[in-house]
Amino acid sequence: MRTEWRFYLGAALAMLLLPMSILVTRQADAADAAASTPESAASNINSQADTANLENCYRVLDCKTGEVLEVSVRDYLIGVVCAEMPTSFETEALKAQAVAAHTYAERIRLQNQANPNANLQNADFSNDSAVYQAFYTQEQIREAYGDAFEERYGKVAAAVDAVADELLYYNDEPIVAAFHAISSGKTESAEAIWGTALSYLVSVDSESDTAVPAYSETVTLSPDEVKTRIWQDNPNTEFSDDPAEWLRIRTVSGVGTVLSISVGSDTMSGQELRTALGLRSACFTVTYADGQFSFTTKGYGHGVGMSQYGANAMAKAGETYETILLHYYPTATLCRQFTE
Numbered sequence: 001m002r003t004e005w006r007f008y009l010g011a012a013l014a015m016l017l018l019p020m021s022i023l024v025t026r027q028a029d030a031a032d033a034a035a036s037t038p039e040s041a042a043s044n045i046n047s048q049a050d051t052a053n054l055e056n057c058y059r060v061l062d063c064k065t066g067e068v069l070e071v072s073v074r075d076y077l078i079g080v081v082c083a084e085m086p087t088s089f090e091t092e093a094l095k096a097q098a099v100a101a102h103t104y105a106e107r108i109r110l111q112n113q114a115n116p117n118a119n120l121q122n123a124d125f126s127n128d129s130a131v132y133q134a135f136y137t138q139e140q141i142r143e144a145y146g147d148a149f150e151e152r153y154g155k156v157a158a159a160v161d162a163v164a165d166e167l168l169y170y171n172d173e174p175i176v177a178a179f180h181a182i183s184s185g186k187t188e189s190a191e192a193i194w195g196t197a198l199s200y201l202v203s204v205d206s207e208s209d210t211a212v213p214a215y216s217e218t219v220t221l222s223p224d225e226v227k228t229r230i231w232q233d234n235p236n237t238e239f240s241d242d243p244a245e246w247l248r249i250r251t252v253s254g255v256g257t258v259l260s261i262s263v264g265s266d267t268m269s270g271q272e273l274r275t276a277l278g279l280r281s282a283c284f285t286v287t288y289a290d291g292q293f294s295f296t297t298k299g300y301g302h303g304v305g306m307s308q309y310g311a312n313a314m315a316k317a318g319e320t321y322e323t324i325l326l327h328y329y330p331t332a333t334l335c336r337q338f339t340e
Contacts (some may be wrong), residue, residue: 058059058105061126068123071148076158077102082141087152090315094159096324100306101133103167107174137218161281163243168325168332171202173201175332180301181308183209184256188303200332201304203255207312217280218296226293229276230263238265257283257303
């Protein structure tokens, strides 16, 4: 199941935003660091072999079997792209996804080396898509694509091979390469959604997302359904006798994402309510009429970083993966790594 057909960062976000203490010469301060200015695509590619030594393989904990898999970087990236983005997307969009996935993996690997997570059993990360990136083995890809395996696998493999040595950097460390399926028409900032300002995760235009057929969705839930889902994680929440009083949006971001909402006797973030109710995004409106709650969402996912459908639209318009990445991650630098 593709990650950002869900809330991809999840529990991993707290770790993503922690400082690294390994192979980094300067630590980015999210609030105060001076923004670097991206150059042209050509000049953004540069050697930083002294700041990161990419290993030949990743150690991936298989959550189902408990086995730690030794997966080549190439096979891992192919498996992530196949799991995270439709293979029908344009090649330049697949390349952008591969770079984002690689950057994410390197950041997590370095952080787990500096601060080992006992639950990972010495692995770099797991294939638990609720915490890390989704990942398919070649066998899983073959099973998913059947007769189309050769064509689809070959397309993704070619895209990965073209960018396998490139990462996105800011202040000498791999960035928090967040991505999501569909934005609300503009991406969200990390500060609005997670409370930490990052100069490369700010709101940027992604107007093409509004033309995606799955851009907007309305979900209808009964009062009992709302209470039951809220109580799963918040059993102490109290609700009055009048459902019309239960939900009151309190604050909304400039993009339209619900930042806080009164839920019965409690206050939740829009993302928390989104997760509890299974909504496609926290950019929603809610009404109560005829004994039913109606939630109308825009976009799909947390809205931060690269919009996958937006990336595909840019690729269809003739933009390169470099342009796509530097649009969605402004102030980041696309760097070529060299293995020893």
